Amino acid sequence: MIKQEILLGNGAIALGLVESGCQIVTSYPGTPSSEILPEVVRFVKSEKLDTYVEWSTNEKVALDTAFAAAITGKRAACCMKQVGLNVAADSLMSAAYIGTVGGLVIISCDDPGPHSSQTEQDTRFMARLAKVPVLDPSDPQEAREMVGLAMDISEEFRIPVILRPAIRVCHARQNISFGPIKKNNQKASFEKNPQRWAATPRFRLILHGELNKKLKEIGKKFENLSQYNFHNLESGIKYPLGIVAGGIPYSVIRDFLSEENRTDIPVLKIGAPYPFPESLAIEFMSACERVLVTEETDTLIEYLLRDREKVMGRLSGHVPPEGELVPHVIHTLINNVLEELNLEPFQADDDHEAVQLVKDLQLPVRRPTLCPGCPERAAFFAIRKTRPKAIFTSDIGCYTLGLNLGAVDTVLDMGAAITMASGFYHSFAQDSIEQPIVATIGDSTFFHSGTAGLLNAVYNGSRFILVILDNQTTAMTGMQPTPALGIRADGSEGKAIPLERIVAGCGVDFIEVVDPYNIKKTTSLLKKAVTYVEDPKGGMAVIIARHPCVIAYPDKAIPHKKKVTITDDCIECNFCLDRFECPALFHDTELGRVNINRELCVDCGVCIQVCPKGAIVEA
């Protein structure tokens, strides 16, 4: 029976995976990719499939695992965000040379904007670097279909294939029809062939040659991949302007051209940009006097178009070199090009007055903040109170928002709270300066890439305090379980691995666990850690600040609700607002004191410990 559901783009990708007979799916959560694996789990359960799914500890682990599955002849996939592919890059580069037996699809989700990432990097360039094919969908339905194509190409040519959906594909919603899903019964087998699976450099050269041959063949296929690489030129006509578009910009431009009834501007859609369909591009270019390239997020297609005189894009300054290509940006840049070429412009957008009005209204900037009741807020408050002069290295997750409390100074990449703290320590130690350093890292981030840094810190004699903010979930990306919980991606039981054991295994001798809701206890423990770190016989100190996330475990996080009120002892010093920054506390100008927003307050009662005047009390 065919049914119809409104799926998130990531749900459509998950559907494509199970429809393609994918038997192994691995992932590490990261916006905008996080919903793919849970959606796979949903389909696996509803369609009674036996697909193996796992939340891997990081993206490299996810790719290695899926790669091995693919060389047993099974169909496998791994899903991650674009910066996750950096972590898995070592695996990707090598896997491209070695090749696969079954299908291997790598889904790497880009974040033009960026909305929730540290860079706007373009996965298509990673594909080019690794020499693997890449597909670039324009909407959820296309992403779903492309998963199947990617799997087929991967299996046919024995090469990993990347699907690169951008955030507007991942987090778009679209109605999608689908029927029953068949189970793939491919059995695992492994044929020993060390010259391939464990190739030494001499054989790597041969493998590189094989890879180049594969790319040539796939390139021919992409020239004729008429459902994703196509144009709408009419033969014999010369056009003053043509548009080359891939991914989301293609969808936006197609809407514009149909709304404006513009048949005078042909479009070359490139849904499979690498290996590049060069003949198709030459055909298009030769019919157009000028060509505008719109792609996200970088300049892959633009670089690959040879006739530089004709091309307008980021390199020529016609397309903004950073930021997301949202509709009004594309509208404006096309109109600028039309004007430059003396062509009829699009209908003017009349939003300027409204844009000006929004500026004039001076609306408050809504910076993201830690949730009311968040245990990380309490931990950060205690850390800053105890070590006001410290350098605060931190990491990637909700707790990056410790920035707002002045308790986060650096964020580089996953795990860098610990490694950068080591770098700071040795830099100051070299000058005989005792610089206090407090590193903060979340539990999931610690599992992802904390151990290598911690081992290194202990081994090389770093001295700093590491606070592991253990809220017992991967909160930022939507509450995925961590290895400490003993719950696996499909909800089944796994072996729980306590953080304490890992930290001890890294050689740390000072390990303490505290509930950060108890600020006094946390503070005294931090002081104890300071003494230990500064003691010549001491070393690295690790504090595990353990309290459940208020969103993931609302009942467990606040077992005893404390209704809080503010007395007239409040002297409007705003200490609580600046240093504790709970969204439920605000300065009430009418009352002339701090007040509580009942809509937001979750009755955690932690702020009672914060007020220097004791004006925040239990009601």
Place this chain on the structure above:
Amino acid sequence: METINIILSGLGGQGILFMTRVLAQAALDKGFNVMGAETHGMAQRGGSVVSHLRLGEAKSSLVMTGTAHFLLSLEENEGYRNLPFLSQGARMYVNTHSKHFPREKAKGLLDKRNIIYHSISAATIAQELGAPRSSNLALLGYFSAFNEGPIGYKDIKTTIDRISPKKLKDINLKVFEAGYKRGKNTKK
């Protein structure tokens, strides 16, 4: 038929994603093709959140500025922030306590562009019914009372009944009804 564009805005945690899901599902059940864009991740932590919803034959999930027919905002300032999306003659429904809605500065532009605006204290309604986090449903109910879009009161109600989590279904419907009644009274 022309694509119908809807913008839903507010702050992270106010339930914009659920509101979007309800409208999208109700539209699909009426035979529309549905395309939409949502905010997930970092921005959801109390920051500005906006959903785009397009009913019809749109290919892009994002609404172009100046082309939205409806704006439903769970917070007044977030409503203003998304004004550039509204087309001439659009409808705007805002959750606010303020008796001075819309702000004087905004009123001129709204009137000039024939934008019809309504405000409701959806938060108060939700709070009075003991569900302070359900302002989104009160606003949906209020919106449905005006019956100006392609999806009306009954469509939305049926969808809420169908897609609400079991635990929340009764209260969701109750808050939705209360919002609807408020809208009916305003309309009179």
